[in-house]
Structures are given as C-alpha cells and as structure tokens.
Amino acid sequence: MSDLQNGESPLVQIDFNQFEKVKGIKLTELKFQGHLNLRGRLNDKAFCKAISDAIGVELTSLKANTFILSEDFKVYWLGPDEWLIVTPPDQQLELKNTLQQALQGIFSSVTDVSSGQTIISISGFNARSLIEKGCTIDLHPRQFKKGDCAQTHLSKATVLLSVVKSSEAFEIIIRRSFADYLGLWLLDSSSEFV
Amino acid sequence: MKNNRLQGEGRINRNRPLNFIFNGKSYQGFEGDTLASALLANDVHLVARSWKYHRPRGILGSGAEEPNAIVQLEKGRLTVPNARATQVELYEGLQASSVNCWPGLEFDFLSINSLFSRLMPSGFYYKTFMWPKKLWMSYEHVIRKASGLGVSPELPDPDRYEKTYAHCDVLIIGAGPAGLMAALAAGKMSARVMLVDEQSEFGGSMLHSNETINGQPAQDWVSDTCEELASMQEVKLLPRSSAFGYHDYNFVTINERLTDHLPTGQKTGGRERLWKVRAKQVVLATGALERPLVFANNDRPGVMLSSAVMQYVNRYAVAVGQEIVIFTNNDSAYETAMTLLEAGLKVIAIIDNRINPGSSMADQLRSEGVKIIDQSVVVDVKGSKRINAVQVMSLQPGGDKVTGSVQTIACDLLAMSGGWSPVIHLSSQSGAKACWDDEKACFLPGVPIQHERSAGASNGCFDLKNCLSEGMLAGNEAAQQCGFEVDASIQLPVVNEVIFNRIKPLWLVPSMFKAGRGPKQFVDMQNDVAASDIMLAAREGYHSVEHVKRYTALGFGTDQGKIGNINGMAILAQSLQQNISETGTTTFRPNYTPVTIGSIAGMNLGGELFEPVRKTAMHGWHKQEGAEFENVGQWKRPWYYPRAGESMLDAVNRECLATRNSVGIIDASTLGKIIIEGKDSGEFLNRLYTNAWKKLDINKARYGFMLGEDGMVMDDGVTIRLEENKYFMHTTTGGAAPVFSWMERWLQTEWPELEVFLTSVTDHWATAAVVGPNSRKVVSAVCEGIDFDAQAFPFMSSREGLVNGIEARINRISFSGELAYEVNVPANYGLQMWESLMAAGEQYDITPYGTESMHVLRAEKGYVIVGQDTDGSVTPVDLGMDWVVSKVKDFIGRRSLYREDCVREGRKQLVGLLTLNGSDVLPEGGQIVEDPNASIPIPMIGHVTSSYYSANLGYSIAMALVKGGLSRMGETVHIPLADGKVIAAKISSSIFYDADGEKQNV
Amino acid sequence: MLQIPCPWCGIRDESEFSYGGEAHITRPLNSENLTDEEWADYLFMRKNTRGAFLEQWQHAQGCRRWFNIQRDTVSYKISASYKVGEQPPQGMGNEK
C-alpha cells in the first residue's frame, strides 16, 4: 500500500559508500522493515496462545536476550513483557491487524514503530572490533552467540544488538533520531580499519 | 663529543642510527634507544633543573620511576609536556628540550633559589606573603610564574585517540618473567588472555639480565615465549600499554601508545588507544622498583639507581660512567658491579652498610680488584653538574651514626641501591591493603579483595626461579577460576638458583651533620623534598603521613612517589618513633603513570559526536532552507529561518506575522509521544496528571500538567484518547525521556496492579504543525478521508486519515491560539508530508517558522513553557492554572500543594509585563524591584521569565514570576539592567492576544 | 565501574542503568491525613545507609525493568538482586 519510493530512511544523510574503503567490514542498511512492538503478560495463557496461533511463536520459550526467526518474522525479546517483531517491508500493518484481532479483549498492546527505527547490518572480520569500541557487552563468540540479542548502548546511542553469525555478523536496531549519530560514529570509528 | 657506546650488543640496532636534537644540539642514537639512553651514550648527564631550587639534575632511573629527566618533546601542535626521557623511544628527528629553566639548562637564572633554599623549607608560603594584604595577588603571580614543569601546547591537538572496551578471562599486567609465564600458562589452558606491558618490548627485567633460562640467555627465552604466545588465538599482546587504573569489578584502564615511537612524518592513525577492560581475573606481575638512598647531594647528575646503570649497560650498550662506585644495602647492586666489569668498566668500590656482606658475587668481585667497603656509607658527593668523587664514612656499630674520617673516592658515577619496592600500585588501587614486610623491608600486596593476584617481584619475590614459578601458578589459578583446566604439558623453565643475603634497611643515611643542618638529602627529587622537610613537618605537628604528603608535596609529582615515598614514610616513622606499618602509606590512586586528556576523552568529539545530535525526518530540509538551529535537549530544532539580509528579529517578526495572518508551519516532531494502553490507562493518567481523564471522549484531546511528588511543575502536554483503553500522550521535547521512565517507574514499582502498557513512539511519528487562519485550507488539501468542517472536526479533537496514501493522524490542537492542525505521519514519510504541505500552502505563502517564533506566539497567548517560565519552585497554582488541578482525586504531588509554604500568601505568581515604552524589550532573567533607587541589597520581587517583541501587537511583551503578582495588576515595577539602565513596566494579565480564544475555534 | 545484575538480563555494565535511590519506600495512601512532617518524611527523608543498602535501579538501556539490589555503599559489592515485589534478603528492609 505505501510507496517506498517516497519514503526516506533515517540514514539518508550517511554515505554508505564510504564504508567500502574499510577493511573487514561490510555495512548495509536493512531499510523500511516493519517493526512492531508487542506487549503482554506471559502468565496470561490467553495472550500466549493468541500469539502462538497468530505467528506460531511460543513466547514462553523465547529466552531473555535472544531472538528467533519464524517464517518471515524475527521476534526479539525486549523485556519480560515486551517483544519486537520485525517483518519484511510493508507487512507490518497486516501483521498488526492480525495480532490485534487475535488479542481482542486480552491485556496487550501492539504498536507500529516501523518508522521509528532502522536496522544496520555489520559483518566482516573487523565487525566485532568496530562494535566493541562503543559497546560494553562481551562480543566474543563464547559469550555472545548466534541468536543472542541485547539491548545496550553503542557509544551514546541505545541499540538492540543481535548476532546473526557469531563474531562475524551483527545487526543493530537503532532509533530513528539517533541513527544519523550512530552512522557518523560508525564511520568515524571504522577509520582505523581503512 | 664523548661517545659512551659499548662494544656489547645490547638491544639496539646499530644499523639504524637515528639523529635527534636535545636543547638545540644534534646527537645520534640508535633504534632501540630511549631518549635517556641516547643522551647518556652521548655523555649528556645534566638534563634538567629541579622544580623549586633549580638544582642541576641528571637521569636517575630507566623507566616509569624517573623523577628528574622530564623534557618537553617536539614543538607546536605536537608538543608533549613532561615526557620522561627514560620512557621516550628514540626516533629519527626527535626534538626535546629541558623544562623549567631559563635562560637555559647550563645557566639557569632561578638557581639562585638554591641560595635561599634555607628560607624556603616545606610550607614556607603558608607562613609569609600575607602583608600587605593587597600584594598577595602579585606575590602569587610570581609564584605561579615559577610553577609547573613543561608547557602546554598552544594549538589544538591534531591527533586522534581511539578507545575501546574489551573483555578477557585473564588480564596479565607486566610482561617480565612472571607475567610471561602466567600468560603462557593461562594461554595454554585456552583462556582468553591479555598481556600488557608499558615498555616497547616484552621481557621486563630479562631484557637486561645476565641470567640464563633453560641454559640460554634469558633474552632468548623471552623471544621464544613471545613467539609462542603470539601464535595462540585467544591471547592478545599489548606492548607500549600502561595499565593505569584498577577500578571496581575488575575494570582496568589501559593506555596504549600507537605512534609515539614513530618519526613525525610517519605517524598515521590514532596516537593512543584507551582500553577499558573487564577481566574475570587479573594477574599483577608489575615487578619492583629500586629505591635510591638518601644522603647529602644524592640528586647530583652522576648518581643513579644501580639497576638503571645495569640496564643502560646491558640493554642499551651505554657506559654511564667509567670509574664507578656502588653504594648499596642489599645484594642486587653486586649484579650491577659484575655487569660493569664484564663490560670492561672500572668498579672502584662497593660501599655497603652491612657487616661483611659476603656472597659468591662479592668474592668474585674482590678477586677482580673491586674494593668492598663494608659497614660504611656515602655521606656526600663532590661536583655539581656531574659528580667527581664520593665521600665515604664508616658506620658505628648499630649503624645509625657515622664515625671516623671522611674518605674521598674519585669517580664519575655512583650507582646506588636502597633495596626494592614491589610495584603494588594496582593491587592497592584494587582495594587490597598493602602490608609491610620487615624481613624484605618493603610493602607487599595485601589480601586481594577483587579477583586478582600478584606474582613475581611485585609480590616481593626477588629471584628469577621463584618469579617464574609464581607466574606459572598465578596463570594456572587465574584460568582455573575462569573454568579452564590446567595444561599438564607446561613446564617450568630451568634457571640457576641465586641466594640473596638479607637487606639492611638504610632510610636516612647517617651523616656528620645533624639532620637538616648539612647539605640537602633528597627524598622526593622532583618536588625537592629533603629529609629535613619531612622532619620539619613532623616537628611542627603534621604527624599523619597524609599531612606530611600535603605539607611537603612528597609524592605529589609526575612520578607519584615511585622513587621517594617509601624512604619518606620511613623517615617520618623514624621521626615519630613509630614503625613503618604504623605510619602506613598514602593512598594509591590512578593514574599509575600520567595519561593524556586526549586519550581519556577519546575520539568521540567535535560538532556531531561529542553528544548525539538527534534529528527529525525534516532536518535536511531545514538545513537546506538555511535555518539556524537551537539545541533543545539532544535535538537540533530550527530556531528561525533567516532570509538573505535578515536579522534574527526581522526573521522572527516575519514568521510571526505570516503565521497569524495567513499560515505558518513548524516541525513539531521532537515532542515526546507515548502510547498508553490497557484498561487502567485512564486511572493511570488520573494519578499522573493534576486533572481528570476518565471522562475524556474518544478522539478528544486535553491539556495536562504533571507534577513532581514535591508539587512542582515537571512537564505538560496534550493527551488524546484514541480508544476506550488507549491514549496518546505528548510530553515536552526535553521531558520525553525522563517522563517516560518516570511513568514506567510508577507503574512497575508502585502500581503493578494497573493494567497499563507504555510504548514510546516519539521516533515513529513525524509531526508538522500547520498554524494560522489558512491552515485548514492547506491541511485539507493534503489530508484525505477527513471532514475538516469546523463542527465535524472541532478544536481539541483528533482524526485519522491519509497523507499521500500513508496513514496519518491529525490533531486539532494549538500552541499559538490560532486555528492549527498537527499532522502526524510515520517518519519515513515525514519529509514527503512536509513538502506536500509546503506545496499546498504555496498560494497562502506558507511560512516555515522556528522555535523562536513559536515562543513569541505562545507568549502572546500566555502559554507557559515548562523550564523557562517555571523552575523547580513553581506549582500550577503559582501559574494561575488552578483550573487544571483537580480538587477531588489524588495525583502525584497533590499533598505537597497543601504544605505550609505552598499555601502561604505572597508566593511568586505568573503575570504579564508591559514595558511603559513598548519598544523596550526586557531581558529574560531581568530582576524585578519596586524601588530601583533603594540601597543595596535591593529587595527583589520576581524576575522576567519570557520576553519578546511582538510584531503582531507592535510592542514588547513579557511574562514574569512576581511575588503576589496576581493581585498586583496594573502596578508599575522596575527592572534594573546590568548597564545601569532601569526599565519600568506594568503588571498585566499574561494573555496579550485574543483573550477570548476566538481565533483557535473558528 | 559497577557491574549490575539485572534479574532478567544478567550482569551488565553500570552505564546501562539508571539509579532510583532507596528501595521499599511506599507512597502513602490517604496523604491528606498526614501532617506536613509525615509527608516530608516520605518525600525527603532517606536512610542513606553506610553499608548494606537496598536500592532501586532501572535497566534503562536494556529491558527497562526497575528492580532492587542490595549493595554495600562502601565496598560497592552487590550481594543480591531481586524483582519488584519480591522480598529483600533476610534481615533487610524492615528496620526504619
């Protein structure tokens, strides 16, 4: 329904070509994905069942600080009663409707935040070193494995960091208004790998 | 020029000669030299002047402990003040000069201070410079002139500083034999290891040792071990890296120097890197520092630490003297003597305070013609800019007095050893309380209170064999604590056993003079603290070691007492007739060695990176239109949009008039936006806001005030009821984050029974407020699916529709008193929406305006800005807004409104002010008085909070908080300005424009 | 630099958290019946214990949960971490 041609990512001011000079780092933006924030109580069986019926994800078995891939959706644990569902572009409203239907009468909240954040994918043999410059979490593959995610800060921006491939490929979900800062920070920080 | 370079190999690369300049003169050294070793190789001993007395000083040590050889490196932007020559690696073209001397090092004018040194004991300035009182600032001016060592750069630093976090299982600090062994052990267990050493090469004292390991020279074992470590995947090796702070939770800060050793033209990339390491376990293998001996004129060039002498000979192949005397109270100096002999230098005598200090080394030395003079001490030296003789006396039995005649021994170098002090700095910083060991005459690391252990010389272990085994044990244990299993294949290297005799402490060398009456016996050379100063402090009643430190400046210098502190404390203990553990140490604190501000500040500086710049979806557009920006919290908001030739006032006047007369548009995306959902949402809002919420109709909006529990205004904004159980709250821009977390806090901690979920959508929505009589036409041209009829879509209500086919929410709310609509779309389409509105508004000359015009427009209507018209002492009642405060329900801050002070008469209240001369614009922050001619202190009755020239009204308007203001309407008050002018103004209502609110309701 | 155990996320660096001061201060209901002194006691008076102290933190840059810990205000060692609504460690939290 929406015309992505006219949409503008929060990273529009960042020149991604500049990252091509950086050794061991591949940096791309996963633009315009759908982002839905989901709230509900795990001890509410009806809530869990509604979610499971709607998207096939058992929230009770999604461990803290992990994410799973279900069909086209990625579901991230954000808190004991909060999750983020990332969908391919333009599917969020449909999914939002489906979920809201399923959650009728159940204490919950489904909020579209797609325009409020974006995703940066960082991979390569210097990816970890780059992120470590601003991240207090131990990213060693023994500690932070594929399927793990963590909300934390990268330098001075709050992010949701996840591991796509241990030690080599990460994704960072960043709030829109901080995205430009983070982009500049990444550019600045990666200059030593040029 | 004399060349002191020896034949032996050392660790310098003779194929790489390097030219450098010191005090304007050219010299040559080799790759592998430090500035200190290169200077000594060129026979430069006099390198500095002391801080207070400007005495000639030479190089005393060979590393971090050096107190004297402080130089200014390079010039201009790249200059480095206070570099220690002993730690500066030589590079081609290096330039250095002595600090703190004028006109020069050889003849230094202020060395006359030395003549007055008697007038300048510790703390003399507390006792004088008080008369006449007025002159103190002039005295101080002179004192300041003489202060400081190096000079600060005068230009900004062009270098970059990297910074990173890191994690490991075992962090090993110090790569001497103990540290290397620990790393090897832990590394073999496949623990994640970091090994750091502040020197350019690993090996520590092995780099200058004569010992063998596994039958080979120790240096070979070092390189083999380093190679093995480098091949381990989980081992990270960091040379040129000083661990300078050991904080709670095994957080260690490390400063790595990346380019300081490179010639100026070849430095690329960052200059330094700050490592912020969290280690599961830490092994401290930081070695030990040799202590000097405290005797008369012990600060003269040519008096050096014995271990430094050995290091210069073995590591740098430099003969620091030709005819050498050694003065010691322990066996380690005998090794130096052996080294010197091997290098073909002449050791004339060893002066030892012990009785018959026999050892195999002593016998050997005797057989080679070295005189060993036992039970004797050096009492003085001859020579000023370089010593030429030492004076020796015998000790009386008991050892605390000298006796007999003075024997003068000609020599050009005195190597001294007063024993060893383990480097317990980091251990002490970690919280372990150092304990005194009488036998070894040193402080040892205390019982660990963090996950750390010490090994090797830093643990008081002074022989190689045990250093290696302690290192291995420490590595094993540390990795075991992290869950790894000991690697059985690891073997302890084989070394010769050396037996050491007991040290005989010698804190203050006895002399023929009563203490304080002879020449100065220096304890802290950098700060010119002599033994007599410490005794004076004790005599005057400064008994705590901390008082003595502060009174004398003992340990205050750039070496932080590495050289002098133990001797100083021992001398204090003697003066107070205590033992050393009663006296104790001063507190060890970071930094172990000084670290640049640049390094700690890090790379994230400059216009955009010092602090995040938050930008709205329309930011690029504003920039293109030439907007001036205002910082609001972390956001950049357009402040005003000057056109060519316009002043700020011109622009603001134009924007305000256009908005009131036709239509304006402002980016309102930065306001905080929170979705509140769940069946108790209304109840929750009731508790948060001063007014009532449950009865608000769906799609209707209401203005609310949030108070702190102290009753003072905290935030305000409009909230819309979207559904039965769902509200959409707006907060102020600056309040967004704190208010959101404030709300979460109440929900989670106080009212978990409420069924409410909060979700922040600040970033999701981009918002344009279209304001002015023509706004309806503009908005209705762009928004589909909404009936914009005044009745169908009344003031304070909200509708959903489409903008360019994208879902949009339009709120008819107003912060200007005009007909106005806030158009919200998902921010990815924010720019597109903005451009559509601009296009639709073109025919009405739609005018973008910034925060300044927004402030003017709202002030014309008397709307407050929280934080500008309020400070932390203003209630809604003070603002004349009691209508927004419910009398029936409880809410946060309610009880506070009934406290004695909140209900008293005469509180400050918000009013309007009209200057008698309408073109006078009051300064915001102007103080209001009744009688400007009263004598000082003039009672103040309030202050101006907001003030503008209103182009719409044609005169200036202001808002103010005034004592009892609401009952003073029409009174004239006065605002005295800083330049002496006084402006008179009348108190008025704070609503200046459209008092009945008709314009927003059309 | 503290490391704080979030009951949900485990040990994280202090920089992810924001501080909430003394824990277990309940907001008085019927505050209109309180004297100014009693209200001030709730509003301003704090234990400010030297030693073992129960305090609130929010995992602000993480899961956003508020929770309580027991921390020694001299050694900064943390000896317990528990969720809101859970009981503090034995012997703590009841004395005034």
Next chain:
Amino acid sequence: MNMSKYSIFSLAKQALNFHEGWGKVWRNPEPKKHYDVIIIGGGGHGLATAYYLAKNHGVTNVAVLEKGYIGGGNTGRNTTIVRSNYLWDESAHLYEKSMKLWENLSQDLNFNVMFSQRGVYNLGHSLQDMRDIQRRVNANRLNGIDGEIVDADELKRRIPILNTSRHSRYPVLGASFQPRGGTARHDAVAWGFARGADSLGVDIIQQCEVSGFIRENDRIAGVETNRGNIGAGKVGIVVAGNSSVLADLAGFRLPVTSHPLQALVSEPIKPVLNTVVMSNAVHGYISQSDKGDLVVGAGIDSYNGYGQRGSYTVIENALAAIKELFPVFSRVRMNRQWGGIVDTTPDACPIIGESPVKGVYINCGWGTGGFKATPGSGYVFAHTLAKDQPHELNQAFSLQRFSTGRLIDEHGAAGVAH
C-alpha cells in the same frame, strides 16, 4: 598556647636556626573528660566552627573530634572554587558573608590560605543557560555581589584558549563572571583554622571516631568514641558525607544522600589558565593551581556511595568536556584522580541549625559546593551553637524547611556546581 607567629621575619629567624624552633601547628592533646561543646568532624567547616566559637563567642572549652586526619574529608578533595554568586537571596547572603571572611582570612588566621581572586566564569551553552545567567547576575548585583555577563567574543578575548567555536556541539554562548571569585589552598584552610582554634584553647583530636551518643533524659550528654566516652554540653555534627550516619546514631533522619564526587589533576605545566572556568552543561570545571597542575572537577555519581571513589565514565565525560572547551589541553597528561563523599539535599542547599535531639546541632548538606562556604558556615554555626538560635544568615536553612516546603531551590540556576 605557644603559637609561633608566622611572618617573613620569623621565617628568616628560624632559617638561621635551621628551622628547629618552630612550634607545633596544633597540640594533638588527649581528650578531656568533658567539653562545653564538641564538634564532630575536623573538616574545614568543623574547624572553622570551633575557631569562631572561641574567637567570637569566647567558648573555648571545645573539642573537634576527627576520625581520620583533619582536612582529610571533602576539604582535602575539592576543586577549591570559591564564589558567592548564588541566585536566591538566602544563599547569596550566606555565601557572600563567607566571601568577605575569605578576603581577610590569611591575616585573621596568620596562615596564608592562598586565597586567590582570579575570577570565576560560569559558561552558558544554551538559551536557557543564558537566561539563568542573566537572572542570577542581575540578582547578584542587586544583592551587592559583583558579577557581569560576558559574551562569547569577549570570553575569547579574555581566555584565548577557550573554544568558542559556533560549531561545537554545545557552543559557548556567554558566561557569568565573578571577579572576586577564585580558589584557595584547601589544606591550608583546614590547617589555618585548626592552628587558630588550637591557639585559642580548642582541643583538636584526630584519629577519634564518634560511634554513638550519650543521652541524659532527652538531652545530649556526650559522645562515645574509639578513644572513650567524652562528655559534652552541646554537640555540633559537621561531617559532610557522613551526616546521615551520625544523624542515625543520634536518632534523627535527614533529607540527605551521599554520593561520590570525583576530581583529578594533571601534571604541572607552566601557567596557561589564570582564572576558573566552569560549565554545568558539558560537566567540567577547571582551574590551574599555583603548583601548575590543572585541577578538574568531574560530575557526581548518581548512586549513593561512601567509597571515596566513583565510576570511570564520569571521568571520561569530564575530560571530554574539558577537551571540548580547551582543545589545547589534549596532550597534557592527567596525574591523579580521587573521590570525595558529598552530602546532597533535595534543594542543593545546606542544612544548618538545631536537630530534633536537644543539644545536638547539625551543619550539613553542602553537597558539591561547600568549600567556598567554609568560613561563613563556621561563623554562623558557631553563632547558632553559642546562642542556641540561628544567626539571621542561616535562619532559612533549617531542617524544618523540608516539612514546610520552603525550599531554596538552587538547582537549575546556580547551585549545582561547585
């Protein structure tokens, strides 16, 4: 009491004598059984209180009990900034009284406290900062306190090394300037007051920690210490960061929380900064001492802490701010860092007056900025103790204000910083 008078002449005389004849700065006596007044806490404020009790009120049977060494608390850890340009009348008058005392302190104490009126700048980085500066400076002038508003260009002229670029993240828009502000030698302040008090008969007792209070009926009768019980007619608690601990022992509560506050110094360099520059917005404070080191104040840690150390991020932020303001200092190296324990109150103003326990008086809550108040605080607290009623300058600073709500909110406008 045999105090040697300090002067250039006595210095010369003693020099001939190899400085062997100097008397003791204070006596280090054994505690007596009973004192009319016991002051708990040998920081600047406690010592000043004792001094003025003896000097102004003739109360000389006084002991100052200090658990460590005098001046070893916040007095020995602060960035020594002295100014009096506070916003509200109550604070302004109190700090200005202090300023006046500073101006004669060296002569009064016959101990050079090196009070150096090099001026203090408070930078403004936002429009709201500038409004606050206007408000404060205007108020100061009407209260008879010197002050001026300086714009960015003038600042650049006066402090050329200050970065006033408009492209900074938070550009410097201007500043307030108090010419009479400056710094003083913190240790000398403690020692000078101690020496002065001692010479008037006050006992200064170090290594003496108060661990309890002795009561008779509902009045105070003395204190328990590690050196035995000591009787007292009145007790003044002046222990800064430890106020809540002592209040708890005495049986009352305070609206105080104790936080780490850190500071650090650089290696000594030749004079480059001859004034004091403070910035709340970017959180850094800097001056250069007479020894040549740059003295930098960092921010306060958010959590309660009695550890005299804080978190490293605070240091990083402070130095980032310093580098932002003074890019030329980037290559200068920091030598040492440390922390103190500051006692903060909800309105960033002190509490000076009676406590709920009869005979016990409290002086605390100076938070991050009480060094400048040292003489004034001692002056009014001595009055309060001697007369059993507050001096007019500390009347507003009672503990009762937290119940009545009559707070003196120095937060936003002036008070947060040192």
